[in-house]
Amino acid sequence: MAGSGYDFDGWMRAQLAQVEQGLSRWVRRDAPAGLGEAMRYAVLDGGKRLRPLLVLAACDAVGGHPEAALRAACAVELIHAYSLVHDDMPCMDNDVLRRGKPTVHVRFGQAQALLAGDALQALAFELLTPEDGVPAAMQARLCRLLAQAAGADGMAGGQAIDLASVGLQLTQEQLRRMHCLKTGALLRASVVMGAACGQAGGVADQALAQYGAAVGLAFQVVDDVLDVTQDSATLGKTAGKDAASDKPTYVSLMGLAPAKAYAEALRAEAHAALAASGLRETRALSALADMVVRRSH
Amino acid sequence: MAGSGYDFDGWMRAQLAQVEQGLSRWVRRDAPAGLGEAMRYAVLDGGKRLRPLLVLAACDAVGGHPEAALRAACAVELIHAYSLVHDDMPCMDNDVLRRGKPTVHVRFGQAQALLAGDALQALAFELLTPEDGVPAAMQARLCRLLAQAAGADGMAGGQAIDLASVGLQLTQEQLRRMHCLKTGALLRASVVMGAACGQAGGVADQALAQYGAAVGLAFQVVDDVLDVTQDSATLGKTAGKDAASDKPTYVSLMGLAPAKAYAEALRAEAHAALAASGLRETRALSALADMVVRRSH
Numbered sequence: 001m002a003g004s005g006y007d008f009d010g011w012m013r014a015q016l017a018q019v020e021q022g023l024s025r026w027v028r029r030d031a032p033a034g035l036g037e038a039m040r041y042a043v044l045d046g047g048k049r050l051r052p053l054l055v056l057a058a059c060d061a062v063g064g065h066p067e068a069a070l071r072a073a074c075a076v077e078l079i080h081a082y083s084l085v086h087d088d089m090p091c092m093d094n095d096v097l098r099r100g101k102p103t104v105h106v107r108f109g110q111a112q113a114l115l116a117g118d119a120l121q122a123l124a125f126e127l128l129t130p131e132d133g134v135p136a137a138m139q140a141r142l143c144r145l146l147a148q149a150a151g152a153d154g155m156a157g158g159q160a161i162d163l164a165s166v167g168l169q170l171t172q173e174q175l176r177r178m179h180c181l182k183t184g185a186l187l188r189a190s191v192v193m194g195a196a197c198g199q200a201g202g203v204a205d206q207a208l209a210q211y212g213a214a215v216g217l218a219f220q221v222v223d224d225v226l227d228v229t230q231d232s233a234t235l236g237k238t239a240g241k242d243a244a245s246d247k248p249t250y251v252s253l254m255g256l257a258p259a260k261a262y263a264e265a266l267r268a269e270a271h272a273a274l275a276a277s278g279l280r281e282t283r284a285l286s287a288l289a290d291m292v293v294r295r296s297h
Numbered sequence: 298m299a300g301s302g303y304d305f306d307g308w309m310r311a312q313l314a315q316v317e318q319g320l321s322r323w324v325r326r327d328a329p330a331g332l333g334e335a336m337r338y339a340v341l342d343g344g345k346r347l348r349p350l351l352v353l354a355a356c357d358a359v360g361g362h363p364e365a366a367l368r369a370a371c372a373v374e375l376i377h378a379y380s381l382v383h384d385d386m387p388c389m390d391n392d393v394l395r396r397g398k399p400t401v402h403v404r405f406g407q408a409q410a411l412l413a414g415d416a417l418q419a420l421a422f423e424l425l426t427p428e429d430g431v432p433a434a435m436q437a438r439l440c441r442l443l444a445q446a447a448g449a450d451g452m453a454g455g456q457a458i459d460l461a462s463v464g465l466q467l468t469q470e471q472l473r474r475m476h477c478l479k480t481g482a483l484l485r486a487s488v489v490m491g492a493a494c495g496q497a498g499g500v501a502d503q504a505l506a507q508y509g510a511a512v513g514l515a516f517q518v519v520d521d522v523l524d525v526t527q528d529s530a531t532l533g534k535t536a537g538k539d540a541a542s543d544k545p546t547y548v549s550l551m552g553l554a555p556a557k558a559y560a561e562a563l564r565a566e567a568h569a570a571l572a573a574s575g576l577r578e579t580r581a582l583s584a585l586a587d588m589v590v591r592r593s594h
Contacts, residue, residue, distance in 0.1 A: 034461065089411065091408045092408050114411070125443070126445055143425070143436070147419045152416040
């Protein structure tokens with residue numbers, strides 16, 4: 001996928017091993033009254049770990065702080081995991097299947113699912129602020145970026161728009177805004193947080209943020225495409241759900257072929273941003289953009 | 298309540314004005330799709346603001362950083378407010394009345410309540426990490442303390458124990474552990490975070506942590522007492538709820554008079570900790586310990 005001789009798969013395997021190990025160490029089973037088990041169930045053994053990979057690839061690109069990046073990688077995954085737990089609950093999407101397994105509230109009850117999500121969010125910020133090993137200024141910056149991406153001006157705000165738009169006819173611009181917040185904010189933050197583990201400087205940071213925004217939007221466009229082109233078994237979650245619940249999607253708005261073309265255009269935009277960054281080691285980021293657009297689930 | 302000539306009421310009025318102003322500025326109405334309104338409803342115009350007052354009093358005692366303390370004060374209140382929103386939901390306590398008003402999910406629906414709670418938690422960490430105005434090391438430490446107090450080893454863990462103990466006979470030690478986490482962790486953290494806005498040093502920090510633990514536990518004991526001695530109108534929430542739902546309380550375990558005596562003993566413990574702290578300006582903390590134990594709602 002990337003330049004000659006570059007072993008993206010090897011890079012990815014090594015990163016994923018680190019992330020799984022980090023998550024398994026930091027999400028502890030011994031939290032009280034089954035809470036730890038519910039948290040681990042929500043986080044471990046599943047998921048593409050796209051956000052952690054974006055953090056780690058961006059950190060590589062800027063030659064950043066490895067310990068900070070691993071913590072940031074796990075922290076964004078915890079935020080992502082908590083959002084899925086809450087999103088699946090009966091009062092939200094009421095989904096019973098996630099990554100091919102019963103969702104957390106189905107397995108552990110709604111109250112425990114609610115608490116597990118809450119505790120995962122707190123844990124994300126705890127991971128970012130160790131007693132030592134990461135410079136304090138970097139810790140504070142990573143917390144700020146994550147809090148902004150997760151909150152009302154980011155993911156949670158996007159979910160509120162999503163809730164409010166069921167059954168409505170959105171313009172493409174309104175749909176773009178919703179997804180920029182709902183899924184885009186955290187994907188973009190993953191890249192920006194990876195960059196914040198180093199000191200690449202203004203031009204590179206800006207280019208990486210553009211890359212993150214393009215990949216974040218592409219991710220959602222592809223998600224909408226896959227929702228209508230794949231079955232539940234392939235996706236590991238309920239397919240056709242958005243269409244059935246009358247949610248606006250890129251496919252319902254643009255049609256299938258234009259949505260696919262749009263995803264390709266965003267992929268090109270991501271590559272262009274990397275080229276403009278002036279950074280030398282962008283092969284993992286480049287391959288991740290390809291992976292996001294060309295994935296089958 | 299405190300030493301001669303000390304105007305605790307004046308101190309409190311000034312602090313509360315600051316906190317209300319901070320919360321109103323930072324919890325913005327313009328968050329998307331009604332989310333900001335739900336967040337403000339959950340946070341503003343209600344609540345005793347005990348946790349913010351503990352932060353600000355502890356900061357005063359150590360001569361700490363005022364901007365950091367105000368942010369910390371508002372951040373702990375946001376965590377407290379989000380926990381109430383989620384706690385009141387049908388899958389948890391299913392409560393319809395809070396601070397004399399319909400609870401957030403009754404007013405805005407369950408999905409919006411869930412999101413509002415989630416966004417309030419994120420906002421707490423955003424408040425602690427401003428671009429400038431607070432030293433980075435202090436920001437990072439405040440985040441760490443808050444994340445630990447809010448998460449699986451703190452408030453969320455305590456709630457999980459609470460859920461699991463309905464209908465069970467707990468020992469006093471088990472009940473103490475549950476409350477140390479469920480309400481105690483955040484109250485204690487409020488004091489410790491206030492102290493972290495300054496540099497009081499080991500002995501004073503330890504004494505303040507002891508004070509915070511005693512006040513935190515006293516708060517819960519008094520809560521249990523008020524649940525059986527006061528009516529809903531006075532409490533601003535449903536009275537007799539714990540007894541009705543067969544939850545273990547200090548009153549059910551010890552009896553009413555011994556529970557009251559225990560609260561008084563904890564008040565004395567808090568005062569003793571302040572005396573041992575070596576800090577000069579502990580009058581607000583002292584008066585707050587009295588207020589917690591002698592409150593009527």
